[in-house]
Amino acid sequence: MRDLFWLIPFPPAASALALILFGRFLSRKWVTIQACGSVLVSFLLSIFSFAGLFGSAGESLPWIKILSPWIKAGAFGADFGFQFDPLSAVMVLVVTGVGLLIHVYSVGYMAHDKGYTRYFAYLNLFMFAMLLLVLASNMVLMFVGWEGVGLCSYLLIGFWFERKSASAAGKKAFIVNRIGDAGFLLGLLFLLTIVGSSDFTAINGAVRGGTIGGGLATLIALLLFVGATGKSAQIPLYIWLPDAMEGPTPVSALIHAATMVTAGVYMVARLNVLFGASGSAGDVVAIIGAATAVFAATMALTQNDIKRVLAYSTISQLGYMFLGCGVGAYAAGVFHLATHAFFKSLLFLSAGSVIHALSGEQDMRKMGGLRKYLPRTYPPFLVGAIAISGVPFLSGFFSKDAILTSAFAQGKTILWALGLAGAIMTAFYMFRLIFMTFHGPERISEEAKSHLHESPKVMTVPLAILAVFSIIAGYVGLPAILGEKADLFRRFLAPVISPAAEARALSIGAEGLLILASAGAAFLGIFVAYLFYIRSPHLPQALADRLPFVHKLLYNKYYVDEAVGAVVIRPLIRGSDLVYSGFDLKVIDGAINGSAAAAGFFGKALSFLQTGFVKDYAFAFLLGVALILGVFLF
Amino acid sequence: MVIIVFFALAVICTGAVLGMIFSRNQATSALLLVLAFAALGGLFGLLGAPFLAVVQVIIYAGAIMVLFIFVIMMINMGQGIAPEKKKGIIVLACAMAIVLLIELVFAGRGSLPGAGVTGPGVTPTDLGRLLFTTYAYPFELTSVLILAALVGAIALVKKREP
Amino acid sequence: MTVPAGYFFVLSLVLFVLGIVAFFVKRDLISQFMAIEVMLNSANLAFLALARQAHFADAQVVVFFIITVAAAEAAIGLAIVLVIFRRRKSIRTADLNSLKG
Numbered sequence: 001m002r003d004l005f006w007l008i009p010f011p012p013a014a015s016a017l018a019l020i021l022f023g024r025f026l027s028r029k030w031v032t033i034q035a036c037g038s039v040l041v042s043f044l045l046s047i048f049s050f051a052g053l054f055g056s057a058g059e060s061l062p063w064i065k066i067l068s069p070w071i072k073a074g075a076f077g078a079d080f081g082f083q084f085d086p087l088s089a090v091m092v093l094v095v096t097g098v099g100l101l102i103h104v105y106s107v108g109y110m111a112h113d114k115g116y117t118r119y120f121a122y123l124n125l126f127m128f129a130m131l132l133l134v135l136a137s138n139m140v141l142m143f144v145g146w147e148g149v150g151l152c153s154y155l156l157i158g159f160w161f162e163r164k165s166a167s168a169a170g171k172k173a174f175i176v177n178r179i180g181d182a183g184f185l186l187g188l189l190f191l192l193t194i195v196g197s198s199d200f201t202a203i204n205g206a207v208r209g210g211t212i213g214g215g216l217a218t219l220i221a222l223l224l225f226v227g228a229t230g231k232s233a234q235i236p237l238y239i240w241l242p243d244a245m246e247g248p249t250p251v252s253a254l255i256h257a258a259t260m261v262t263a264g265v266y267m268v269a270r271l272n273v274l275f276g277a278s279g280s281a282g283d284v285v286a287i288i289g290a291a292t293a294v295f296a297a298t299m300a301l302t303q304n305d306i307k308r309v310l311a312y313s314t315i316s317q318l319g320y321m322f323l324g325c326g327v328g329a330y331a332a333g334v335f336h337l338a339t340h341a342f343f344k345s346l347l348f349l350s351a352g353s354v355i356h357a358l359s360g361e362q363d364m365r366k367m368g369g370l371r372k373y374l375p376r377t378y379p380p381f382l383v384g385a386i387a388i389s390g391v392p393f394l395s396g397f398f399s400k401d402a403i404l405t406s407a408f409a410q411g412k413t414i415l416w417a418l419g420l421a422g423a424i425m426t427a428f429y430m431f432r433l434i435f436m437t438f439h440g441p442e443r444i445s446e447e448a449k450s451h452l453h454e455s456p457k458v459m460t461v462p463l464a465i466l467a468v469f470s471i472i473a474g475y476v477g478l479p480a481i482l483g484e485k486a487d488l489f490r491r492f493l494a495p496v497i498s499p500a501a502e503a504r505a506l507s508i509g510a511e512g513l514l515i516l517a518s519a520g521a522a523f524l525g526i527f528v529a530y531l532f533y534i535r536s537p538h539l540p541q542a543l544a545d546r547l548p549f550v551h552k553l554l555y556n557k558y559y560v561d562e563a564v565g566a567v568v569i570r571p572l573i574r575g576s577d578l579v580y581s582g583f584d585l586k587v588i589d590g591a592i593n594g595s596a597a598a599a600g601f602f603g604k605a606l607s608f609l610q611t612g613f614v615k616d617y618a619f620a621f622l623l624g625v626a627l628i629l630g631v632f633l634f
Numbered sequence: 635m636v637i638i639v640f641f642a643l644a645v646i647c648t649g650a651v652l653g654m655i656f657s658r659n660q661a662t663s664a665l666l667l668v669l670a671f672a673a674l675g676g677l678f679g680l681l682g683a684p685f686l687a688v689v690q691v692i693i694y695a696g697a698i699m700v701l702f703i704f705v706i707m708m709i710n711m712g713q714g715i716a717p718e719k720k721k722g723i724i725v726l727a728c729a730m731a732i733v734l735l736i737e738l739v740f741a742g743r744g745s746l747p748g749a750g751v752t753g754p755g756v757t758p759t760d761l762g763r764l765l766f767t768t769y770a771y772p773f774e775l776t777s778v779l780i781l782a783a784l785v786g787a788i789a790l791v792k793k794r795e796p
Numbered sequence: 797m798t799v800p801a802g803y804f805f806v807l808s809l810v811l812f813v814l815g816i817v818a819f820f821v822k823r824d825l826i827s828q829f830m831a832i833e834v835m836l837n838s839a840n841l842a843f844l845a846l847a848r849q850a851h852f853a854d855a856q857v858v859v860f861f862i863i864t865v866a867a868a869e870a871a872i873g874l875a876i877v878l879v880i881f882r883r884r885k886s887i888r889t890a891d892l893n894s895l896k897g
Contacts, residue, residue, distance in 0.1 A: 612893030614828075615723070615820060622730050622816065629737045640799045644807050651814045651834055655821050667830050674837055681804060681844045683856050686863075693863055694837070698870045705874045706826060709881050715824045715888065727820030731813045738809050742842075745849055746802035756853045761860070769857050776864045783868035790875040 005049035005084040006065040008092060009131035011038035012124040019121035028116060035120035036103045039127055043096040050089045061085045061495050062201070064137055071140065076192045083137035083200065087496040090334060091134040091266055094341045098258045099127050101462040105349050106250040108459035109356060119159060119248070126152035130259050134266060139188050139198035142267070146184070146231065149260045150177045156255060157247040169243035176240040180230015187223030190216075204273045213277055221274055221281035225288075228264030233315045234322060235292045239560060241315055245307040249352030252307060257314050257348050258341035265321040265337050269330045272497055276328065286326025286407070290415040290422075293319030295558075297425035301432070302554045305362050306351050309433050313388065314344055316422060320403050323419060329406030330497045331490040335477045336399035338489075342473050343387040343396055346466035350381035353455040353463065354437060358448045364433065369442035373452050376460040378438055380467040385434050387470040389427035390522040392515075395474030401518045402477060402487075408514055409506050420521050427525025435533035481511045640680055647673040658716045660706045664699055671695040682755020804845035811838035825877050825887040829870075836866055 015038035019031065026034070062085035070080040084092075103123065110119050129148025136142035150173075158170025192198055194216070195206045206212050212220065228234070233241035244256050255261070268275055268285065275281055293316045300312035317340050324333030355362055357374055371378050387394040390401070400423060408416040444452070454460075477489035490497075506514075532539045544551040553559070609620075650670035654663040675690035718724055739746075765773050815835035822828050840859050847855030881887050 607896075610896040612896035614889050614892065614895065617895070618819060619726070619730070622727075622734070626730060626734050626737060629734070629741065633737060633740055637799050640803065644803075647807070648810060648814065651811060651818065654827075654830065654834075655814070655818045660824065660826055663827055663830060667833070670834070671837060674841060677804065677807070677841060678844060680799065681801075681848050683844055683859070686844070686856055686859055689860065689863055690837075693867055694833075698833070698867055701870060701874055702826065702830065705877060708878065709826070709887060715822075715827070717821045718823055723820055724817075727817055731816045734816070735809055735813045738812070739806070742805055742809070742846075745805055745846055747800070755848075756856050760853060761856055764854060764857050765860070768854070772861065776861060780864065780868055783871050787871045787875040790872070791878050 003065075004045055005052075005063060006067065006082040006135070008042050008045045008049070008096070009082075009128050009135060011041040011045075012127035012131070014038065016121050016124035016128060019117055019124065023117040023121055026117065031117050031120055032107050035124055036100070036107070038124060039096060039100045039103050042127065042131065043100045046089075046092045046096045049084055050093055053084075053086060053089055062088070062137075064201075066137070075196050076198075078138050078140040078198055080141060081137040081199075082135040084135065085496050086493050087266075087269060087334065088134055090338055090493070092131065094338050095127070095130050095134065095259050098341050098345050098466075099130075099254060101465060102250050102254040102258075102345060102349070105253075105352075105459050105462040106248075108456045109250050109352055110248065111456075113248075115159065119156075122152055122155045122159070123251070123254070126156070126255060126260070130263075133263055137199055137201075139191060139200070139203070143184065143188060146227075146263060146267075147181070149255070149263060150174065150181070150231070153177075153244070153255050153260055156251040157244045159247055159251065163246070166246040169240075169246040173240040173244050176237050177230045180227045180237050183223045183225075183230070184227025187220045187227065190220045190223065200270060203271065207273045207277045212274065217274055217278035218281045221271070221278050222284060224267065224271065224274075225264075225281065225285055228267055228322075229288065230264075232261050232264030232318045232322070234264070234288050234319065235295060238292065238296065238315050239564060242308050242311045242557075245305070245311050249307065249348060249355060252311070253345040253348030253352065256311065257344040261314065261318060262321070262337045262341065265318065265325060265333055268322070268325045269334050269497075272325070272330045275325070282326050282328060284326070285322050286412060286415055289319045289322025289324075289326050290407075290418040291319070292316065293323060293422040294418050294425070295319075297422045297429065298554055299557045300429040301425060302551065303429075304364050306354065306364050306367075306433065306437065307348075307362055309364075309429055310344070310347055310351060313347075313426065313429065316426060317344065317388070320400060320419065320422070323407060323415060324403035327403075327407045327410045327412055327415070329403060331477075331487075331493045332399065332402035332406050334493060335489050336403055339387070339395035339399040339470070339473050342466055343384045343394075343470040346380055346384040346463060346470050347388065349459070349463055349466065350377050350384060353377040353459055354381075356455055356459070357452055358444065359451045361445070361448050364436040366443055366445055366448070367437045368440045368444070369438070370444075371438040374438075374454055376454055377463065380460075380463040381438070382434060383467040383470055385430040389430050389526060390423050390518055391427075391526075392519045392522075393474075395470055395472070397518065397522070398474035398477055398479065401479060401515055404518055405479065405506070405511060405514050408510075420517060423518060423521040424525045424528075427522045428529045431526045431529035432533055435529060439534060440537065479511065479515060480506075481508055481515065636680065640677070643673045643676045643680070646670070647677070656717065660715070661703065664702045664706060667702075668695045668699045671699065684755065685758040685761050801845045801849035804848075805842055808838045808842035808845065811835075811841070823888055823890060825880065825889060825892075826874075828889065829873055829877065833866070833870070836862075 015034050018034065019026070023031065062083040064081060064083045066079045066081035068080050069077065071078045103120075106119065106123065110116055113119065126149060129145045129152055131145075133142055133145030133149060136145055154170045154174040157173050158167045161167045161170075188198065191203060191212075194212060195202055197203075203212075207217065230237045241256060241261065245252055247256075275285065296312045296315035296319060300309050300316065303309045303312060317336070321333045321336050321340070324330070324336060354367070354370065354374065354377060357370070357377070358367065361367070383394070387396040390397045400419075404416055404419045404423070407419060442449075476492075478486035480487060532543075556562075609616075647670050650666045650673065654666040654670070657663050657666065671694045672691055675687045675695065678690055679687035812835050815831050815838060818831035818834060819828050822831060840862055843855060843859055843862075847853075877887060880892070884891060886892070
C-alpha cells in the first residue's frame with residue numbers, strides 16, 4: 001500500500017500526454033474511456049493508500065517517497081518527491097473522487113462539443129497538476145502543481161476561446177493569479193533562504209526549533225497567504241472567479257468550486273505549524289476570510305446569472321474555510337473544504353444540467369417552474385442547496401458549525417457574528433436560486449422550451465452520487481457536544497495539525513446555543529427567501545425601490561470591477577502607452593537602430609582593409625601577434 | 635663532438651629553408667624541405683627523442699612531403715613561379731619578422747642559459763607506455779581524426795557527377 | 797661536449813622567422829603551405845627543447861600528437877589547394893582575392 005501512493009498523479013498525466021499528442025487519431029469512445037479510466041485508476045489508488053493509513057498505526061508519518069533529486073544548487077535543494085499523510089489523503093480522495101464524477105458528467109455535457117478531446121486533455125492535465133500540488137513533499141514541487149492548475153484553469157476558462165468574453169476571462173484569471181503568485185514566490189524564497197530546504201518536514205522542524213519565529217514567521221505566512229488569496233479568490237484578489245464562469249460548467253464545478261480554489265486553504269492547513277507560530281498572521285487570515293464570506297454573500301443576493309450566484313457563493317464559502325484556519329481550527333477548515341467540494345460541485349453540476357436543458361440559458365429570470373420538466377435534476381439540486389444553507393443533519397451544517405463554534409471559542413465574537421450573518425445570506429440566496437429556477441411561474445422563452453429535455457443518465461447519475469455524499473459526508477465530523485470521540489475527522493487529521501494550534505473550552509450549554517444559532521440562521525434565510533419569491537413575489541422589487549442605492553450597489557457588485565479598472569488597469573494602460581511611445585519607440589528603438597547604423601557605417605568605412613588577398617590578412621595577423629606580444633612583454 | 639653535429643644539422647636545416655625561399659621551382663622547394671625536415675629529425679634525436687626523430691623522418695620528410703610532390707605534379711606550373719618581386723612587401727615582412735624574433739628571444743630569455751642537455755632521453759618503450767596508459771584516450775581519438783581527414787580529403791577532391 | 801637547450805631554442809626561432817619570410821616571399825599556395833609547415837616544425841623543435849630542459853617526458857607525447865594532426869592538416873590543405881586549382885585554373889595568390897565581404 002504505502003509504496004503505491006506516489007503513483008496517484010501519473011495515470012491522468014499519461015492520459016493527458018496521450019490525448020495531447022495523439023488525440024486527433026483517437027475515437028471519441030476511446031478518449032472517453034481513457035480519460036475517465038485514468039482518473040478511476042487514480043481514485044482506486046487513493047482509496048488503497050487511504051486504507052493503508054489505517055493499517056500503519058505506529059509508523060512514522062508522513063510517508064515520503066523521493067523519486068529523484070531535482071534541484072541541487074549551493075545551499076538549497078529540492079527533490080522530486082511525494083508525501084502522504086491524513087491531510088494529503090483527504091485532499092487526494094476529494095480531488096480524485098469528485099474529479100471522477102465530473103469526468104463522467106462531462107461525457108454527457110460536452111457530448112456535442114467539437115473540442116471534446118482537447119477538453120479531456122486539459123481536464124486530465126488539471127488532475128495531474130492538482131494531485132502534484134497536494135502530494136508534493138516540498139514547496140517547490142507544490143509550486144509546480146500550483147502553477148500547473150493555474151495554467152489548466154486558464155486553458156479551461158478560455159476553452160471556448162472564439163467567444164471574446166471567454167478568452168478575456170481566462171486572461172483575467174491568469175493575471176490576477178500572477179499577482180498572488182508573486183507573494184507566494186517571495187514567501188517560498190524566504191523559506192528557502194532561511195531553512196535551506198522547502199521540505200514540509202524541514203519547515204515544520206525549523207519553526208518548532210525556533211529558526212523561524214515571531215515577525216519572520218508573520219512575514220512569510222502573510223506572503224504565502226497573498227498567494228492563497230489569489231488562488232482561492234479572497235479579498236482583494238477574488239475578482240477573477242465570477243468571470244471564470246465563462247468556462248464549461250463541469251470545469252466550474254471541478255476547478256472553481258471543488259478543487260483548485262481550495263488549494264490556498266490546503267496550503268495554509270499544510271503549513272499550520274508556520275501559521276500557528278505567528279499569532280497576527282492567523283488573525284489576518286481569519287479577518288480576510290470572514291470579510292470575504294460576508295462580502296461575497298451580499299453580492300450573491302442580487303445576481304441573476306445562475307452560475308454567478310454559485311461563483312459568489314464559492315468565494316463566500318472559501319472565506320469560511322479561511323476563517324476556520326485563521327482561528328486555528330484547521331481541521332474544521334479542511335472539513336468544510338471536503339463537504340463544500342461535494343455540495344458545491346453538486347450545485348454546479350445541477351446548474352449545468354439546467355443550463356444544458358435550456359440550451360445554454362443562464363439567466364434565472366428566464367427560468368422558473370422547471371421542477372416538473374427536470375425531475376431527476378431537481379432533487380439533487382435541492383439537496384445541495386439544503387446542505388450549503390446549513391440545515392441540520394446535512395454535511396454543510398456540521399462543517400460550517402464547526403468553524404463558527406471555533407471562532408466563538410477563540411473569543412473572536414465579531415468574526416463569529418459576521419459568519420452567522422453570512423450563513424443567513426447563504427441560505428437566502430441559495431433558496432432564491434431554487435425558487436426562481438424550479439418554482440413559480442414559467443418564464444422560459446418559446447425557443448428554449450421547444451428543446452427542453454431532461455439530461456441523460458450519464459449526467460444525472462453523478463448528481464445522485466454527489467447528493468448522497470452531500471448528505472452523509474458530515475457525519476465523520478460530529479460536533480464535540482456529542483462526545484470527545486465524535487469528531488472522527490479531527491482525530492484523523494490530528495497527526496498533521498499541530499496540537500497547540502487548537503484549544504477550546506466551551507461548556508456544553510454554550511455549544512448547544514451556538515448550534516441552535518447556526519440552525520436558526522439557516523431557517524431564517526430560507527424563510528425570507530420563501531417570503532420574497534413564493535409568497536409575495538412583488539416584495540423584492542418593492543424593497544429594491546425603497547433602497548435604490550443599496551440595490552444598485554449590490555447589483556453592480558460594489559463596482560469593484562469598475563474601480564479596479566479605473567484605479568489599476570486604466571492608469572497602467574495609459575502609463576504603458578506613454579512609456580511605449582516616449583521611451584520604447586524613441587530611446588530603445590533609437591539606440592538599437594542607431595547602433596545598427598553605426599555598425600554599417602564603420603563597416604563601410606573599414607571595408608577597404610578587406611582586400612581579399614591572403615598575404616594582406618597574414619600581415620595583419622603578424623602585426624597583431626607582434627603587438628600583443630609586445631604589450632605582454634614590455 | 636655532439637656540438638659539431640648540432641651545428642652541422644642547424645646549418646643544413648637553415649640553409650635548406652633559405653634555399654627554398656629563393657628557388658622558383660616548387661619541386662626544388664619541396665626537395666629542399668625534405669632535407670630540412672630530415673635534419674630536424676636529427677636534431678630531435680640529439681634532444682633525446684629517438685622515436686620522434688624516426689617519426690619525423692618517416693612521416694614528415696617521407697609521407698607528407700611525398701604528398702606535396704604529388705600535388706605539385708598534378709598542378710603543372712611549367713616554368714614555376716618566381717618569388718615576390720615587390721620590394722615593399724619583402725621589406726615589411728622581414729622587418730616584422732625581425733621584430734617578432736626579438737620579441738620571442740626576449741620572451742624565452744629565461745631558458746637561454748643553462749647546462750648542456752645530458753642524460754638518457756625518452757626511450758621508445760617509455761613513450762609507448764605513456765601513449766597506451768596515460769594518453770590512451772587521446773591516442774585512440776587521433777585515429778578518428780585521421781579517418782575524418784581522410785574522408786574529408788576524398789570528399790573535397792572527388793569530381794562531382796555532372 | 798654537450799649542447800645547451802638554449803641553442804635548440806634559438807635555432808627554432810630562426811627557423812620560425814624564416815618560415816614567416818618564406819610565406820611572404822612565395823607567390824603560390826603550395827609554397828606558402830610549405831612555409832607554414834616549416835613554422836610548425838620549428839614550434840615542435842622549441843617544444844622539445846624546452847621540455848628537455850625541464851625534464852618533462854610527456855612533452856614527447858604532445859609532439860607526437862602534433863605530428864599526427866599536421867599529417868591530417870596537410871591532407872585536407874592539399875585537397876583544398878587542388879579544388880581551388882580546378883575551379884580557378886590557378887594557384888597564384890595574386891589571382892585569388894574573393895575572400896572578402
